[in-house]
Amino acid sequence: MANIVVLLGAPGAGKGTQAVRLSKARSLPHVSTGDLLRDNMKRGTPLGAQAKDFMEKGELVPDALVLDMLAARVSAPDCLAGYVLDGFPRTEVQAVALEERLAGVQMTVVNLEVSDESIVRRAEGRLSCRQCGAVFHRESSPPRKVGVCDACGGELFTRSDDSAPVVRERLRVYRDKTAPLVEFYSRRGLLQTIDGEQSPDAVFSRLDGLIPKKG
Numbered sequence: 001m002a003n004i005v006v007l008l009g010a011p012g013a014g015k016g017t018q019a020v021r022l023s024k025a026r027s028l029p030h031v032s033t034g035d036l037l038r039d040n041m042k043r044g045t046p047l048g049a050q051a052k053d054f055m056e057k058g059e060l061v062p063d064a065l066v067l068d069m070l071a072a073r074v075s076a077p078d079c080l081a082g083y084v085l086d087g088f089p090r091t092e093v094q095a096v097a098l099e100e101r102l103a104g105v106q107m108t109v110v111n112l113e114v115s116d117e118s119i120v121r122r123a124e125g126r127l128s129c130r131q132c133g134a135v136f137h138r139e140s141s142p143p144r145k146v147g148v149c150d151a152c153g154g155e156l157f158t159r160s161d162d163s164a165p166v167v168r169e170r171l172r173v174y175r176d177k178t179a180p181l182v183e184f185y186s187r188r189g190l191l192q193t194i195d196g197e198q199s200p201d202a203v204f205s206r207l208d209g210l211i212p213k214k215g
Helices: 015-026 033-043 046-056 063-074 092-101 116-125 164-178 180-187 200-210
Strands: 003-008 030-032 082-086 106-113 126-129 135-137 191-195
Touching: 003 015, 003 180, 015 030, 015 082, 015 200, 030 033, 030 063, 033 046, 033 063, 033 082, 046 063, 063 092, 092 180, 106 180, 106 200, 116 126, 116 164, 164 180, 180 191, 191 200
Parallel strands: 003 082, 003 106, 030 082, 106 191
Antiparallel strands: 126 135
């Protein structure tokens, strides 16, 4: 049976970091809608052009755009045994669409709880590699050489959507549009909650323990 893992939490709660670790540990593709959107923007696709304005303002990209990109990705052969969803669903409309698509498929939904104050602090210190996408932090996980990626030697930069004003707007949008998903999945008896203020290792240990083992 396919293992579908849905990670919930405010932007900056650590979903991406934990999704990457879980993907490697369980050999499940990490499907990040944020990465899909940025990739489409980078390649200048029609969908990417439409999404650009929304992302740069910290607003949610319309469901139709996200669903089109996601559908193409999870239809790939490497997703047949399951995948880790990072950044989707973000609205109840998306959650219902996902539920309909995955009817009868095992799903684990985990919410990472982190305070707004911690999220703003994390975002302001985050550094991303232009070349390979690796992520560092000025305080908690700085690169060995300032401005240079440890993994590939690429240039590190601060994404425009990691600035404090944009992060605060993203949190406002999250509380309005996405936070209700906690109740949505709780009503379905699918929700598990983890204290995201813990160390990344502690969060991962708890997360990995919640995912059903194959076989």
